[in-house]
Amino acid sequence: MHRPSAATEPQPEEEHHPTDAVFQRAAEIFRLMSTPIRVKIISTLCHGEKNVTEILSEIDTTQPNLSQHLNMLYQAQVLDKERRGNQIFYRINNYDVVALCRTLCSQIASESVSGQR
Template structure:
């Protein structure tokens, strides 16, 4: 269990959480779920293009890290994020990434302008 040894330092527990997030398709699944109240496994499969077994593995990891929860209704299983904090984390990560990319773009632009002036 990812959080079973809570006597570890908080930074180690955080690192464990980030390991659970460390796959692009798990981020995609969380983003899809954050945009809806809940989604069926079938919908997630269509949107991600994953085979059922691979999607199941990713959802299992997200459940283990308590980022999503599921509910079976009849023959269908529905997933939702476990709370608003998960959606907030995705929003903050997106904003941070845009800041970094913008800064890198500004540096690149400055370097290109500088190299053209030296010609």
Template sequence: MEDLPPEALQQVAAYFQALSEPTRLQILNLLRGGERNVGELAKACGYTAANVSRHLTHLQQQGLVEREGRGTSVFYRIADPAVFALCDLVCGNIARKHERNAAERRVFSRTAGTGPLSKP
């Protein structure tokens, strides 16, 4: 992102904003297995078709999904599989953070009751 003009940073922020909604991440994860229509996605997510459709529109605007009409149905698929590499990178970072926090908690739990303020 080095030396990007403000307009480009706005686009980057909009892309990340599309990924900041848990329902959209759930939809992307479902589409990882292949294309689906709105009804299938709504049923799998437990949301209304209108709600899922709104999220899909947002994902499409950011270039994350593509839509294709077939007869009376519209099918969605991943437009840029690199989004999964990005999500996996973030998930790995979060997992490492939790591991560090757990390790720090274990250190304190092992020393509980042995410090200078503990009761004899």
């Protein structure tokens, strides 16, 4: 049986209580990050801004599919973009989402290595 690590064990409630708007935004972020390709895009852009061709070289998908996912992340303000000539460069705009993805992926990877999953 999987036992949560100290970092994932429930903590006593803090003084502040999140509002419904906070829970709504959290649900939106989880929904947005619910596909592996979007998590891969975030991971790829953690190393700096890249254009679509550079991102495609790191993620196995088609250009139209990648563009659709990039646009969703841009519309959600997770990514920012800048046109330079005929290329569009994407970069991280919301580092809270990056921290969330890194924490979750690290936890899953450590559980896989230790055989907990």
